[in-house]
Amino acid sequence: MVRSLPLFLLLLLLLSGAGIGGGVRLGNGGYEDWRLGTATYVKEFQSHPLNDGGGACGYGDLDIFRYGRYTAGLSAALFGRGGACGGCYELRCVNDIRGCLRASPTVVVTATDFCPANMGLADEAGGWCNFPREHLELSEAAFLRVAKAKASIVPVQFRRVSCDRAGGMRFTITGSAHFLQVLITNVAADGEVAAVKVKGSRTGWIPMGRNWGQNWQCDADLRGQPLSFEVTGGRGRTVTAYSVAPADWMFAQTFEGKQFVE
Structure with missing residues (x-):
């Protein structure tokens, strides 16, 4: 005799197959396959980069840079030495x-930090981010959207999805007379930044190197020149944002430029 599936399980399978439940289309028009991993969370009252505005991606205050409360630190297997910063995961x-939680609701988080390995501890007893584990250390708000607070570590299914961002990419300029550094935030589409070039009014396009996280740097003095940026995302798409900063820009200022469009 063939037994029928419980109604809630049948609905869950149908929704999963249709890509519903918080999923966002990738730039290639499809959905990335679900993968198995694990997740933990950091309590909001604890001092931790996910909550105090720091983090290995260099974003600073996550609310100012529009990443809000649904964020995650990634294990080394996912972090890619900073290449995954800004990416979104369902x-x-x-x-x-x-x-x-019942019915397995989903949440979409932004990668804003690195979860370091702890090789002195077993994988299931504090060494959750040990290589090659694929682990997400969620903010408390994100964790409570999918699991109960009493759980310490839970198995999850996760996948990369497109990032839904309001407004344009944001460029925060720092540096000195000897170098220029720019922090790039609020990136839509795949959310990642793979390469950056900068151009002054008196220069050609200058490649920038990843300093750390999403801070990009070049050894050039571009003060007194309007700045344009060419940004290549993690999936190879390139956007050129002309005259993002005017000639009288100053260090520590943030400017908004062109955005990736699906």
Whole structure:
């Protein structure tokens, strides 16, 4: 005799197959496949880069830079030495009746930090971010969208999705007379930045190198010149934002430029 599936399980399978439940289309018009990983969270009252505005991506205050409360630190297997910064992940808690919320709701988070390995501890007892584990250390707000607060570590399914950002890319300029550094935030589409070039009114296009996270740097004095930027995303698409900063720009100022469009 063939038994029928419970109604809630049938609905969950149908929604998963249709890509519904918080999923956002990738730039290639499809959806990335679900992968298995694990997730933990950091309590909001603890001093931690996810909450105090720091983090390995260099974003500073996450609210100012529009990343809000739904953020995550990634293990080394996912972080890619900063290449994953700004990327968006949809995830849901699975296969843990005691820890997961009913019906496996999803949440979309932005990668804003690195979760370092702790090789002195076993994988399931504090070494959650040990290589080659694919682990997401969520903000408390994000974790509570998919799992119960009493759970310490839960199995999850996750996938890369496109980032939905309001407004243009943001360029925060720092440096000195000897070098220029720019922090790039609020990136739509795949959310990542793979390469950057800068151009002054008296220069050609100058390649910038990743200093750390999403801080990009070149050894040039471009003071007194309007600045344009060429930004290449993680999936190879390039956007050129002309005259982002006027000639009288100053260090520590933030300017808004052209955005990736799906």
